[in-house]
Amino acid sequence: MGRNHLLSAIGLLATLASCQPQKHLDDPWIRRVLVTLDQRPTDDEAYTEVLQIRPNTNVFGTFPYVWLYQQARPGNFSGYANWLRRIGERPVLWDSTLAQKDLEQLTLRLKQKGYFYPEASYDLQTSRRGATLTYSLAPGQITTVASVEYFSMGPGVEPYLEALQSSSTLLQGETPLHMEHLDAERRRVSRFLQERGFFTFGPEAVHFEVDTLGKPFGAAVTVRLDNWIRSSEYGTVEEPHRIWIVRNAMGSWPASLSLNPTGIERLPWIPTGLPFQASKVQSSTSQLRQIPAVQSGRWQFAMVGDSLNATLSLVPSPRVGITWKGESTALSGIYGVQSSIDLFDNNPWGGLEHVHLTLSGGVGAQWADSSALFNTYFLDLESGIQWPGIWGWNDAPVQTASTRVSLSLGRQYRREFDRLAIRAAMNYLWTDREGGQWELSPTDLTYIDLRQIDSTFYQALSIKSGFQDVLLLGPRLRIVRPSVQRGRWERRTEWTMETSGILTDLVARGLHPQGAEIRTVGQVPYAHYLRAKLDMRWLRRGTKDRDWAFRTVLGELYTLQNTPGLPPFERAFFAGGSNDLRGWINFRLGPGALPLAVFDSTGYLGSGTRKLLVQSEYRFPLTGSLSGALFSDAGNTWLTARNVEQSANPMLQNPSIQERVVFHPARILEQSAWDAGLGLRYDLDFFVIRVDWGFQLYDPRRLGDQPWFRIGDWSQRSTLNFGLGMPF
Known part of the structure; x- marks a missing residue:
């Protein structure tokens, strides 16, 4: 049976690869479009985005969307045939009229960039597999700004002309006479004057006069600042700008x-x-x-x-109300399904306060051979108050700011353990002038109360210090840089840094230097560590909502004196889950290549102090609100040699186990898990329902015993994930 599945998959790939749309068409089918600058290919979107002739979507050398479109035979207008046409792509055919228009647009784009004497042509090469269309551009010599002069039509702005001249962006080296540079200078001049009281001065008052007479490649630019044009009961009136x-x-x-x-x-x-x-x-x-x-x-x-x-x-805003949110969580990917109900009261005491009571819940909704569908869950009840400004610093140099104080009670349950968490925190939230979002918690206190734990599971734990009553207290900082968009690409970056027990330990050991090795507060040990995490995401938007998404996560946790060996469970890094390595259920992978037999025999909880995760996903529409995805994830968690040396767990003292769980650059590939799969997403406008089926292409837990995926093992080496919202 396994061989039949493999042959079927190979046959499908061969069919897609051998599909030649050209043989069903009379006119040349455009398989590929190239743009060359001085005989060198370029994918600069400044040129490719103006083309009207664009090739069909290419997926690893195949054209599945054209193939789907052609399965709807001409003259067949049934519902199924129309669906195939809707999700597929009509073959792009040769059109000389459109090609000529493309040349005109490419020439115009070159002139906008400062190349006023370009040459452009196209060439069509046909074959039985389709045609290649090449646009050849020879920009020639660029025209730069040789000189800039500013003058004003009114006396009010004249005192500022010298400052405008000295700070001009058009005089920074050999600036090309580029349309975007002129637009940027127009906006800069407007901002400069509006900051100095010229309320009526907008970008429309800035005009450019360009003279290239006698110097075709060196332009003399005159920046004219026009008067204020306003409407009155007597018609249009022109007045000099003045300070308001x-x-x-x-x-x-x-x-x-x-x-x-x-x-x-x-x-x-x-x-x-x-x-x-x-x-x-x-x-x-x-x-x-x-x-x-x-x-x-x-x-x-x-x-x-x-x-x-x-x-x-x-x-x-409405004074009181209830909101419901359905979303996925970023908590190590553990809980794919999470939602919350928020009861709020705006401005209850007239000080612009925002008071809320929030009930949140989440489940790890994954289905695999070794797990029930809902294998872990949490509930959390939080009450808090938020008000504008940074408390204690009214004149903070930030764009926007608020202060929040909250108190919460949460429960985390899995069949092996049951824990309560009580948390109190004060948070400062602000946005800097570049749009970055900051969240600082100078005082963040969490008390973990272990209600019950399975004895066999506890004996197998390497992080026993995490499964006991413990205090987490210390500052936390989260920074989210604003999304940066360049062409079709968007980028988002998030840093999280936190500590626990630093100040507490200094005070405790300073006052009682001869005390116990593990110090406590109220007979409860406090966690002692440094933790950092970096989460980077990229999105490349394609045509017709066919997008590529990428993500990289790096994490590092360093334990200190009061937490020897391994960190508390709350702050360790995990692998697997609905938003992480989707081929594995949560807690059943890592650190490193820890053998699968350890998980099966002891119920071991996988975790680590170092994390690496790389994810990619191709998203495409299917029909209506339903879309699909093809994805692949790779990564794992690891321990460090220092963690192992300081751990009291007997299993980690085994040299063969140490070699498999300790991070080492030379072993990173063989100890990294790799999955691939497919998914469905249904968009309900206010949230997305998601199902992902991940296959374990390479399982480091099985090193020495067939780590690579085999078709016949698909039921034992795959995981079905359920979630709300996108995984990243």
Whole structure:
């Protein structure tokens, strides 16, 4: 049977690879489109995005979407045939008219980049497998900015011309005469003057005059700053720009938004008695969007003489309400299904407070040969209050900020253990001027209460210190850099850093240097470690919602004196799960190549102090709200030699086990797990239901006993994952 499955898979791949759309078509089918610059191929989207002739989607050298489209025979308009046409792609055929239009657009794009004398042509090469269309571009010599002169049509701006000239972005080296450079300079000039009180000066007042006479490759650029053009009862009026002073700032909101003096003070007011500054208005508007009690807010300005009267108009949010969120979690990928119900009260005491009571729950929803469908779950009840600004630092130099205090009670259950967690924390949340999101918890206290644990499972644990009553106390910092978009690519980066017990240990050992080796607070040992994690994600948007997504996770945890050996369970790194290595259930993989027999015989809980995860996923639409995905994940967790040396677990003292679980660069490939699979996603607009079926292509637990996947073992070496939201 295994051989038949393998032959079937090979046959399907061979069919797709040998599919030649050209043999069913009369006109040349465009298999490939190339753009060359000075005879060198380029994939610069500045050129490829203007093309009207674009090849069909190529998946590893095959064209499955064209193949699907062609399965709907001409003249057949049944529901199934129309579905094939909808999810497939119509073959892209040769069209000389479109090719000529592409040449015109490519030539225009070169001129916009400063190449005013380009040459462009195309060439079509046909074969039985399809045609290759090549656009050949010879840009020639680029025209650069040789000189820049600024002048104003009105006297108000003239004192600033010298500063504009000296800071001009057009005079930084040999700047190409590029349309994007001119647009950027237009915006810079507008921002520069609006920051100095010129309320009426916008980008539309900046005009460029370019002279290349006698110097075809060196342009003399004149930047003309026009007067203010406004409408009046007598028609269009032209006036010189002038500096406007913000004389008054007042608020306007309905009576349903009842604010006390503290609430009014917490509103992001702009300064008065000073010249208008656009950045202050933008910052204020951004801060308003972060206040839950305010649904929307904007500044309105009335001109009175040479001054401005500013009014902050607010629309309040609903006072009380209930929200439900369905989402996946990033907690090591353990809980694929997680949701929460949030009961909130906005502005209960008139100080723009936000009070909430949140009930959250999650389950590890995975199905494999060795696990029940719902193999672990958690419940958490949290109450908290949040208000605008950083408490204790009213003038913090940040874009937006808030302070949150919370108290929560949670339960984590698995058949081997049952634990309660009580947490109290104060968090500062702010956004910096570059858009980065920061979350600092200077005081974060968690008490773990172990209610019950299976004795056999406990004996097998390497992290016994994690399965006892323990205190986690120390600061935490989370940084999320804003998404960066370049062409079709988007990038997002998140750092998390935390410590526990640093200050507590210094005080305890300073006051009682001869005390016990493991110190306690109220007879409960405190965790003592440093932890860091980096999560990087990329998304490449394709045509027709066919996207590639990539993710890399790096984690490191260093235990200190009061936590010798291995860290608390709460803060260790895990592998497997609905959002992690989807070929394995959670806790059943790692550290390193720990043998499968250990998990089967002892119920061992896999974890480590070092983590590496690499994920890729191809997402494509199927029909309506249903989409599919092909994915692959690789990585694992490991221990360090220091962890093993300090551990009291007898199993980890075995040299053969140490070699399999301790991280070493030379063994990283053979100890890394690798899976691949396919998934379905159904988009309900407010959340996504997800099913992923992962196959263990390479299982390091089986080193020495067939670690590579075999078709006949698919039922024992695959995992069905259920989740809400995208995995990353």
